[in-house]
Amino acid sequence: MNIEINNKSYKIKKAVATLLEALIYIKENIEPVLGFDYGCKSGVCGACAVRVNGKEKLSCTYTPQDGDKIEPLRYYPIKRDLIVDKSSQKGLLKRVKTALLSYNQQMLTPQDELKTQIQSDCILCSSCYSACPVIEVNPNFAGPFALTKTYKYAIDAREAKQKEHIDTIQSNGIWDCTLCGECTLACPQNIDSKTDIINLRNLSAKYGYMDPNFNNMNFGGGFGLDFNGRF
Amino acid sequence: MHSVDILIVGSGIAGLTAAIAAKETGASAAIATKGAATKGNSVMAQGGINAALGNIDSDSPNLHAKDTLKSAHNLANENMVEKLCNGGIEAIEFLEKLGVQFSRIGGADTPLKSIAQRALGGASAKRACYAQDYTGLKIVHTLLESAVNLDIPIYEGLFLLELIKNSLGEVCGGLFFNFDTGKTEPIYAGKVIIATGGFGAIYSKNTNSATSTGDGLAAILRAGGELSNLEFVQFHPTTLKGSNILISESARGEGGYLVNGKGERFINELSTRDVISRAIYGQIQSGERVFLDIRHIGEEKLKQLMPQELKLIKQYANCNAAKELIEIEPAVHYTMGGASVNEKFEVTGLKGCYCIGEASNANVHGANRLGGNSLLEAAAFGLQGAKEAAKAKASKIEETELAYTLPIAKGSDNMELFKAKKTLADTLFENAGVVRDENKLSRALSEIESLNIKDLKIDDTPKHSTLLIELLELQNASILATALIKSALWRKETRGAHIRSDYPKESVEFEKNSKVNYDIIE
Numbered sequence: 001m002n003i004e005i006n007n008k009s010y011k012i013k014k015a016v017a018t019l020l021e022a023l024i025y026i027k028e029n030i031e032p033v034l035g036f037d038y039g040c041k042s043g044v045c046g047a048c049a050v051r052v053n054g055k056e057k058l059s060c061t062y063t064p065q066d067g068d069k070i071e072p073l074r075y076y077p078i079k080r081d082l083i084v085d086k087s088s089q090k091g092l093l094k095r096v097k098t099a100l101l102s103y104n105q106q107m108l109t110p111q112d113e114l115k116t117q118i119q120s121d122c123i124l125c126s127s128c129y130s131a132c133p134v135i136e137v138n139p140n141f142a143g144p145f146a147l148t149k150t151y152k153y154a155i156d157a158r159e160a161k162q163k164e165h166i167d168t169i170q171s172n173g174i175w176d177c178t179l180c181g182e183c184t185l186a187c188p189q190n191i192d193s194k195t196d197i198i199n200l201r202n203l204s205a206k207y208g209y210m211d212p213n214f215n216n217m218n219f220g221g222g223f224g225l226d227f228n229g230r231f
Numbered sequence: 232m233h234s235v236d237i238l239i240v241g242s243g244i245a246g247l248t249a250a251i252a253a254k255e256t257g258a259s260a261a262i263a264t265k266g267a268a269t270k271g272n273s274v275m276a277q278g279g280i281n282a283a284l285g286n287i288d289s290d291s292p293n294l295h296a297k298d299t300l301k302s303a304h305n306l307a308n309e310n311m312v313e314k315l316c317n318g319g320i321e322a323i324e325f326l327e328k329l330g331v332q333f334s335r336i337g338g339a340d341t342p343l344k345s346i347a348q349r350a351l352g353g354a355s356a357k358r359a360c361y362a363q364d365y366t367g368l369k370i371v372h373t374l375l376e377s378a379v380n381l382d383i384p385i386y387e388g389l390f391l392l393e394l395i396k397n398s399l400g401e402v403c404g405g406l407f408f409n410f411d412t413g414k415t416e417p418i419y420a421g422k423v424i425i426a427t428g429g430f431g432a433i434y435s436k437n438t439n440s441a442t443s444t445g446d447g448l449a450a451i452l453r454a455g456g457e458l459s460n461l462e463f464v465q466f467h468p469t470t471l472k473g474s475n476i477l478i479s480e481s482a483r484g485e486g487g488y489l490v491n492g493k494g495e496r497f498i499n500e501l502s503t504r505d506v507i508s509r510a511i512y513g514q515i516q517s518g519e520r521v522f523l524d525i526r527h528i529g530e531e532k533l534k535q536l537m538p539q540e541l542k543l544i545k546q547y548a549n550c551n552a553a554k555e556l557i558e559i560e561p562a563v564h565y566t567m568g569g570a571s572v573n574e575k576f577e578v579t580g581l582k583g584c585y586c587i588g589e590a591s592n593a594n595v596h597g598a599n600r601l602g603g604n605s606l607l608e609a610a611a612f613g614l615q616g617a618k619e620a621a622k623a624k625a626s627k628i629e630e631t632e633l634a635y636t637l638p639i640a641k642g643s644d645n646m647e648l649f650k651a652k653k654t655l656a657d658t659l660f661e662n663a664g665v666v667r668d669e670n671k672l673s674r675a676l677s678e679i680e681s682l683n684i685k686d687l688k689i690d691d692t693p694k695h696s697t698l699l700i701e702l703l704e705l706q707n708a709s710i711l712a713t714a715l716i717k718s719a720l721w722r723k724e725t726r727g728a729h730i731r732s733d734y735p736k737e738s739v740e741f742e743k744n745s746k747v748n749y750d751i752i753e
């Protein structure tokens with residue numbers, strides 16, 4: 001089987017169950033200095049996400065096919081080969097305040113658990129971020145994983161400052177999303193960020209926010225108008 | 232030049248908890264971690280975190296302590312076990328207030344009472360709080376999100392090379408290899424907390440993240456600190472044959488059976504891990520295959536209890552666990568030993584250096600750790616260790632010239648690294664595995680010595696070199712493997728997870744910790 005990494009072809013002379021095994025084979029037999037990242041080998045640490053034929057996959061859970069083209073995730077600076085610099089993730093999380101800001105002593109029920117069970121399965125692999133077409137035109141867009149994490153706290157009964165989470169995502173946040181659903185398709189954990197973003201828009205409406213795009217259309221506001229949607 | 236009150240090395244549950252707790256005391260805290268912050272072993276923990284909340288069964292910290300001591304085979308310290316078990320409720324409350332998405336039960340009247348709990352092996356009550364089968368993942372990410380929000384600096388890509396000591400011999404920082412610059416750099420600190428996890432990944436068959444190579448422990452040893460009980464390596468009885476993907480203990484806790492090729496059950500499935508691993512190893516040695524049978528639990532319930540594992544079993548073994556038997560084998564899972572610490576978590580022989588979590592031997596697991604106690608140790612001692620470190624007198628920071636030669640030389644054969652790594656991992660598993668004896672251990676020792684790992688070099692530019700990281704890890708692996716084998720040779724008895732076929736009984740003479748210093752390696 002042959003796979004291509006950044007347009008260079010490698011022959012894998014061994015049966016492999018996962019792309020990660022193929023990458024390790026290349027490193028240990030052909031190119032020892034090849035750069036790729038991994039940790040848990042079981043789909044939960046998020047380190048090994050790459051693009052395969054233009055789609056985001058975890059190396060450790062993807063079964064490679066002959067002729068696969070492997071590239072690093074998009075939008076992040078490349079360190080070496082398939083390793084990208086994801087350190088901006090933390091700045092993003094800080095910006096949208098993905099943490100419980102003020103604890104409200106509340107009991108949760110099994111129904112509450114279900115509301116954010118999937119959202120809290122995020123492994124921070126950034127597949128959704130790499131798949132998002134909006135970031136290509138607006139690098140300041142918060143992107144799917146940050147918004148899903150925001151949603152998780154915005155509806156947590158233990159959060160006394162739910163509105164503050166909604167406030168942080170009005171600008172370069174939920175209204176910039178085109179609802180294309182690429183993030184949802186890319187997520188290895190089946191997290192549906194698109195729906196989370198729709199839910200955040202509905203919540204925003206309840207808090208009195210409006211979609212600034214409507215306003216732009218109605219009043220002829222063009223691109224680049226710095227409008228935070230607040231009324 | 233960075234300088235901080237408390238430097239934490241490692242970003243798993245222990246490190247993140249300690250950083251948040253340290254910051255809450257008013258100290259400045261920073262985390263240095265060798266990879267991405269969420270890449271370590273903690274995210275892989277599925278089963279749960281023990282705390283005697285008594286939400287399902289009647290339970291108490293005393294009962295929890297009793298179970299823990301029983302499993303430890305007389306090697307645990309009662310005071311430390313008490314600190315651990317009493318600390319359970321505080322730890323869960325801390326995590327609940329940060330927003331961890333625990334699984335819930337209905338009909339409760341307080342937040343903590345609403346947390347679901349399940350049975351794990353060796354526990355006399357349903358004691359493990361869990362978040363579906365993503366307990367570790369959800370705790371780590373919640374902690375990370377909180378740490379980021381609290382502006383705790385998290386330096387990723389810093390590999391600990393050496394602890395830095397001042398002229399009084401106190402630890403006052405760490406020297407790191409920076410993956411992004413390819414250079415070494417110091418971080419100075421009044422106190423250093425080592426939370427770098429265990430070293431299970433130095434074995435060929437293991438359930439650990441590839442990152443668990445004991446880097447903090449090797450640094451402690453080189454700096455003059457003491458390690459203890461390294462021979463106590465826990466094998467997890469149920470990992471997928473071949474890939475060693477873990478099937479968590481909750482599968483047995485919920486009523487899963489262990490059967491051999493004849494379909495016979497051969498062990499009480501709720502025994503402790505050492506007992507079950509030994510029984511499975513015996514079956515495999517006698518030519519049997521061993522399977523986990525969870526079919527009778529029912530697909531619906533399995534999907535709710537272990538969705539992640541069902542997915543992994545399908546991916547790695549092409550097996551539908553709701554309808555088919557799952558073939559399993561034991562693999563290295565956890566290292567009970569680590570840095571010797573006093574009751575304030577300070578490392579023996581290293582003033583100013585603290586150690587928590589799997590990296591430490593805080594004398595709570597003894598010869599065998601109970602399921603659910605590792606996350607508890609990480610969180611509870613993360614909280615307690617940070618408070619102790621914050622209270623203690625700071626080491627005087629002296630910025631000194633630190634020479635360190637990276638093991639790089641043009642023209643080196645890079646393939647030698649992979650060969651040495653594989654030989655070390657295989658020989659450890661074969662000879663210092665589930666069942667050991669004098670001959671096997673001695674053979675492993677001379678084989679590892681003959682690899683001359685300390686002289687290995689690679690040919691690569693240091694910046695962004697994963698090859699260099701692998702070599703630095705292998706150097707540490709070789710130090711720990713040697714220390715482990717020497718400890719296993721010393722312990723001429725069978726106790727908990729340390730099984731010697733040539734000394735099959737527990738001996739009163741060895742009712743004490745094994746101890747190693749760097750001089751026994753050299």
